[in-house]
Amino acid sequence: MSIFTKIISGEIKGTIIHQDDLCAVLVDIQPQAPKHFLVVPKKEIVSVHHASEADKNLLGHLLWAAAEVARKLGFAEDGYRLVINTGRDGGQTVPHIHVHLMGGRPMTWPPG
DSSP: OOOHHHHHTTOOOOOEEEEEESSSEEOOOOOOSSSHHHHHHHHOOOOOOOGOGGHHHHHHHHHHHHHHHHHHHOOOOTTTEOHHHTTTTTTSSSSSEEEEEESSOOSSSSSO
């Protein structure tokens, strides 16, 4: 069971700002921007690489949820960045797919 699943279930303390049947949005404990949230599916999928064709709608839902949170928190109009790290070389540190939603400041390019 991933740390994200434990937070969503209440086993570990975390701040959830949005939740629906498919995902939860958590406040990132190591923010890289003034607004930094993690959009996490309730279904444990290790990474995008491990997603199956049956996960297509869920993956799309994660992006919709990120946009919805940005709208509700008032930073969508100024812009935001969505990042999905995949695998060790991609910077993934938790083996449970999640979308980083970052905003509240101008983002630079390249990201890293």
